[in-house]
Amino acid sequence: MTDSQPLRVLLVPGWLDSGPGHWQTRWEGRHGDERVLQDDWVWPRRGDWMAQLEQAVLADERPALLAAHSLGCHLVAAWAAHSRHAGRVHGALLVAPPDLDKPDLPPQLQGWRPAVRRPLTCPARLVYSEDDPFCRPEAARRLAADWAVPAQSIGARGHINAESGLGDWDEGRRWLLATARP
Known part of the structure; x- marks a missing residue:
C-alpha cells in the first residue's frame, strides 16, 4: 500500500477469460478485485x-497492481x-505466460507475435509451472529475464488455472502484494 492512497488490483485474464474456479475469479469474489474486460475473448x-x-x-486515480494470467502477461x-x-x-504478478514462439501456437x-521483450516498468514476479503445456520452463525463465523480473517455479501445476487446484491461492496473493512499490 502507498502512504497516500490504497492500491487496487486489476485482474488481467488471458485468452478465453478465466472461468469460475480460476484463482483470478476467486480473487475477484474474495477481495473485490477488478477484472479487465475484453470485447473479444x-x-x-x-x-x-x-x-x-x-x-x-x-x-481510477488510485495506483494499481496487475494480476495477469497467460496471454494477460x-x-x-x-x-x-x-x-x-x-x-x-x-x-505485477505474471502467471503462466504462454510461449508465443511455439510452432503450434493457435x-x-x-497476431501477438513477436512477443514484447523489454524490461517492465514496475516491480513484478513471473510465476511458472514445470509442466505447463503452453510454455516450457526454459521459455518462461527467458521471458522473465527479458522482462527483467524474477522467475518463480511452483512445481508441476499445469497452466496454473482452475485445473491446478490452487483454490484461493493465498501464496500468489502474497507474491502480488509483495511486488508493490512504495
Missing part, C-alpha cells in the same frame, strides 16, 4: 486489449512498453 487483438487495459488503469508487457501511464502500475494468437 476468442480472437484477441493486441491493440484492442491494450486499449482496454489502458482504460482500466485510468478509470504478454498484454501487460506490451502495454507497459507503449503506455504513457505505465507509472500508475506499482507492481491461429487466434498469431
Whole structure:
C-alpha cells in the first residue's frame, strides 16, 4: 500500500477469460478485485486489449497492481512498453505466460507475435509451472529475464488455472502484494 492512497488490483485474464474456479475469479469474489474486460475473448487483438487495459488503469486515480494470467502477461508487457501511464502500475504478478514462439501456437494468437521483450516498468514476479503445456520452463525463465523480473517455479501445476487446484491461492496473493512499490 502507498502512504497516500490504497492500491487496487486489476485482474488481467488471458485468452478465453478465466472461468469460475480460476484463482483470478476467486480473487475477484474474495477481495473485490477488478477484472479487465475484453470485447473479444476468442480472437484477441493486441491493440484492442491494450486499449482496454489502458482504460482500466485510468478509470481510477488510485495506483494499481496487475494480476495477469497467460496471454494477460504478454498484454501487460506490451502495454507497459507503449503506455504513457505505465507509472500508475506499482507492481505485477505474471502467471503462466504462454510461449508465443511455439510452432503450434493457435491461429487466434498469431497476431501477438513477436512477443514484447523489454524490461517492465514496475516491480513484478513471473510465476511458472514445470509442466505447463503452453510454455516450457526454459521459455518462461527467458521471458522473465527479458522482462527483467524474477522467475518463480511452483512445481508441476499445469497452466496454473482452475485445473491446478490452487483454490484461493493465498501464496500468489502474497507474491502480488509483495511486488508493490512504495
